[in-house]
Amino acid sequence: MRIIADIMGGDNAPLETLRGVCQAAGEEYSRDVEFVLVGDEDKIRKTADENLLDIGKFEILHAADTILMTDEPMSVMKEKSESSMAKGLKLLSSGEGDAFVSCGNTGALFTGASLIVRKVRGIQRAAIATVLPFTPPLLLIDSGANVKVNEEYLLQFAAMGTAYMRAIYEVTSPRVGLINNGSEDCKGTELQISAFRRLSESKLINFIGNVEGNMLAFDVCDVAVCDGFTGNIVLKTVEGMGKLFGRELKNIFKANPMTAVASLMVRKQLSDFKKNFDSTEHGGAPILGISKTVIKAHGSSNANAFKNAVKQAINCQRTGVTGIIAEEAVKYAEEKKSMSAAQRN
Amino acid sequence: MRIIADIMGGDNAPLETLRGVCQAAGEEYSRDVEFVLVGDEDKIRKTADENLLDIGKFEILHAADTILMTDEPMSVMKEKSESSMAKGLKLLSSGEGDAFVSCGNTGALFTGASLIVRKVRGIQRAAIATVLPFTPPLLLIDSGANVKVNEEYLLQFAAMGTAYMRAIYEVTSPRVGLINNGSEDCKGTELQISAFRRLSESKLINFIGNVEGNMLAFDVCDVAVCDGFTGNIVLKTVEGMGKLFGRELKNIFKANPMTAVASLMVRKQLSDFKKNFDSTEHGGAPILGISKTVIKAHGSSNANAFKNAVKQAINCQRTGVTGIIAEEAVKYAEEKKSMSAAQRN
Numbered sequence: 001m002r003i004i005a006d007i008m009g010g011d012n013a014p015l016e017t018l019r020g021v022c023q024a025a026g027e028e029y030s031r032d033v034e035f036v037l038v039g040d041e042d043k044i045r046k047t048a049d050e051n052l053l054d055i056g057k058f059e060i061l062h063a064a065d066t067i068l069m070t071d072e073p074m075s076v077m078k079e080k081s082e083s084s085m086a087k088g089l090k091l092l093s094s095g096e097g098d099a100f101v102s103c104g105n106t107g108a109l110f111t112g113a114s115l116i117v118r119k120v121r122g123i124q125r126a127a128i129a130t131v132l133p134f135t136p137p138l139l140l141i142d143s144g145a146n147v148k149v150n151e152e153y154l155l156q157f158a159a160m161g162t163a164y165m166r167a168i169y170e171v172t173s174p175r176v177g178l179i180n181n182g183s184e185d186c187k188g189t190e191l192q193i194s195a196f197r198r199l200s201e202s203k204l205i206n207f208i209g210n211v212e213g214n215m216l217a218f219d220v221c222d223v224a225v226c227d228g229f230t231g232n233i234v235l236k237t238v239e240g241m242g243k244l245f246g247r248e249l250k251n252i253f254k255a256n257p258m259t260a261v262a263s264l265m266v267r268k269q270l271s272d273f274k275k276n277f278d279s280t281e282h283g284g285a286p287i288l289g290i291s292k293t294v295i296k297a298h299g300s301s302n303a304n305a306f307k308n309a310v311k312q313a314i315n316c317q318r319t320g321v322t323g324i325i326a327e328e329a330v331k332y333a334e335e336k337k338s339m340s341a342a343q344r345n
Numbered sequence: 346m347r348i349i350a351d352i353m354g355g356d357n358a359p360l361e362t363l364r365g366v367c368q369a370a371g372e373e374y375s376r377d378v379e380f381v382l383v384g385d386e387d388k389i390r391k392t393a394d395e396n397l398l399d400i401g402k403f404e405i406l407h408a409a410d411t412i413l414m415t416d417e418p419m420s421v422m423k424e425k426s427e428s429s430m431a432k433g434l435k436l437l438s439s440g441e442g443d444a445f446v447s448c449g450n451t452g453a454l455f456t457g458a459s460l461i462v463r464k465v466r467g468i469q470r471a472a473i474a475t476v477l478p479f480t481p482p483l484l485l486i487d488s489g490a491n492v493k494v495n496e497e498y499l500l501q502f503a504a505m506g507t508a509y510m511r512a513i514y515e516v517t518s519p520r521v522g523l524i525n526n527g528s529e530d531c532k533g534t535e536l537q538i539s540a541f542r543r544l545s546e547s548k549l550i551n552f553i554g555n556v557e558g559n560m561l562a563f564d565v566c567d568v569a570v571c572d573g574f575t576g577n578i579v580l581k582t583v584e585g586m587g588k589l590f591g592r593e594l595k596n597i598f599k600a601n602p603m604t605a606v607a608s609l610m611v612r613k614q615l616s617d618f619k620k621n622f623d624s625t626e627h628g629g630a631p632i633l634g635i636s637k638t639v640i641k642a643h644g645s646s647n648a649n650a651f652k653n654a655v656k657q658a659i660n661c662q663r664t665g666v667t668g669i670i671a672e673e674a675v676k677y678a679e680e681k682k683s684m685s686a687a688q689r690n
Contacts, residue, residue: 134589144526147526147533147534148534179578181489181492181573181574181577181578181581182577188492188574189492189493189574212577212581213577213578213579213580213581213582213583213584213585214581214582214584214585214588215581215585216582216585217585217586217588217589218585218588218589228526229526229533229534229575230574230575230578232526232527232557232558233524233526233558233575233578233579233582234558234578234582235558236526236557236558236559236560237558237559237561237578237579237582237583237586238558238582238586239558239559240558240559240560240561240562240563241562241582241583241586241587241590242586243559243562243563244479244562244563245586245590248618249594251614252611252614252615252618253611253614255611255614258610259610259611259614261610262607262608262610262611263607265603265604265606265607265610266597266598266600266604266607268600269596269597269598269600269604270597273593273597
């Protein structure tokens, strides 16, 4: 297996991305994995030297340019076609790699993955799937890519999310919920109303109905489906609340010497709690519906986050999620065909 | 001042609503306030008797029917026109009361307020405004009423939210943010893009730009504006995360005898923290843009929550928020007129 890593993307590149790859390469799960580092070769070698990182066993693909967080999504196809992201995606597309991992610009990565690597046949739109750190984990799809969707896209997001949770988290029959502003089937805009109907009709989906924001954390479904605008709002609000509570927790314990002692007494529990809600522990977000594995790691990834994103790429590749999604796309097309035929008769 | 209280609405009616009114009536802020209780008179008297609640000084307006949580919004105008909610709103509309408080069906209350009490002249849509329990508090508008909006509605929501935060929380120049999936002005759907432009143009609004979900809790704005679908998702997600963290916090301290001792050492801090995030402490949500004060309390309100919703109604009435919003609506109409004139020239 060959994993292609974008060393230049993200706020902490190239040091943390390099460190992340080195850490991942040292793990048991990477035993038979080759790594290709894409980025400015001089910078990569210099950073590795200065930080005593052994990158001798990695292949390096030089890329002179870098896509910035402020660049337009289409830049990956145009003026930034010599960037580490564009070159990495082209390498993936050419068959010289199995998965691509980047913490770079989300819009550019999504656009590049869709246009350079291409979508799975039959999938109308790829989507970003993010695992929310609940117990059990909840897959949010689309968590930000497609601001405008229709009910067919949402059905495909549900099918892709189902395939992912089955393959990666071994959930036998993932429960799919539609994020909505109420539980009744008449709730939401036209989009949610027609998506509710479409999801109910499909035999490919274990649809449990609408899910409100206050239930997401409480194990009511395994896959939460929505448009990318709503998904972004949910993802970011969950993130913000996590940060808020982390801060509040700190304030509770630093109030006075006695509360400081108390913090020592619950040290293990606090650390477990933080680890549970630490996004760096949960790897990156796969862009589902692309014909090869593409993982988007958080823009502010540290070494551990990037390492976990690499691990996730390896895991996706081993479990063959992409192939399973391609099979689902075929089943989906057949179901749609037979439904249309039934409607005509 | 006369406050009309819907005693039959909500999951814990009539006992908790009755208790809430009795508690509010005992407070200093109710010194010159008369209360009208609307609901099934027999049930009200029986509940008061059984629970030793003194309701002797309250007027009772008998209503035979009750709107259920499962009833359609329009039921308040049609088959449930003899309900406590419908009769309370009619009393408010007739001028025999200054404010109405209910924990009943949100859709019905919003519809009834808009159609029976009527909107402020010039306001196109009323909206539900909810104070999120952050430091400082953040007003979310619309938090659930209008699933479909346009940029003019959003501008009016911003103006109403501004008036509310100025009057009730004494924020001199409330900062208004537009909830969006990114900070750049090109982010979001057509709605957010045109609302961004419209909010930037208006001199009535202190617009600070787009606000993402992860920033809501961190004092970047005083009023967060969005459509009611997005608002519902934000509100419920914040609520759910609060519940989740409350549970996690409990788990941290009940792990073993030592952690239980630690919980005693941070008891005061924990209780302050809980109180901060306790929605019952924050009263209800005003429906802004209605020509009289209408407060929606949470459906699961206990006595304390209903008491605080009553307090909020009194506060709205004293500060004259409704009148201020009416003045804003006039300014808004003038600004729009002069902008159109400028465009023509």
